[in-house]
Amino acid sequence: MKKKLPLVLGTLLFAVVGCTTTAQTKTFQPPSSVGRLYRIGGDLKSDRMVRITINDELVVQGKVHAFTEERKLSGEYEGRPVSVLLKNIRTFNSSYVQAEVTIAGEQAATLTF
DSSP: OTTHHHHHHHHHHHHHHTOEEEOOOEEEOOTTSTTOOEEEEEEEETTSEEEEEETTEEEEEEEOOTTOSEEEEEEEETTEEEEEEEEEEEOSSOEEEEEEEEETTEEEEEEEO
């Protein structure tokens, strides 16, 4: 049993520390930029840190607090303002985080973690 204990503890530690939820990537083409597509993605770490990327570049990062309903974050991508409204969604049998991404005042994507 002593030989297996480090292996079991190491596996449990890796499972707890390495938890990340990745949202499905969404694409957005602003009406003002013909042919230009933005790939909007993100992830939610186990410490509730949310990272939002556009075309694989980190644009917005911040923690979503477990006991608040919403939090607004802002950043910039290629000189355009980016805002993200993080929402804690709770239903009868589940809970998740939703991120509404707006680029230069236009609704670009809704990501779910």
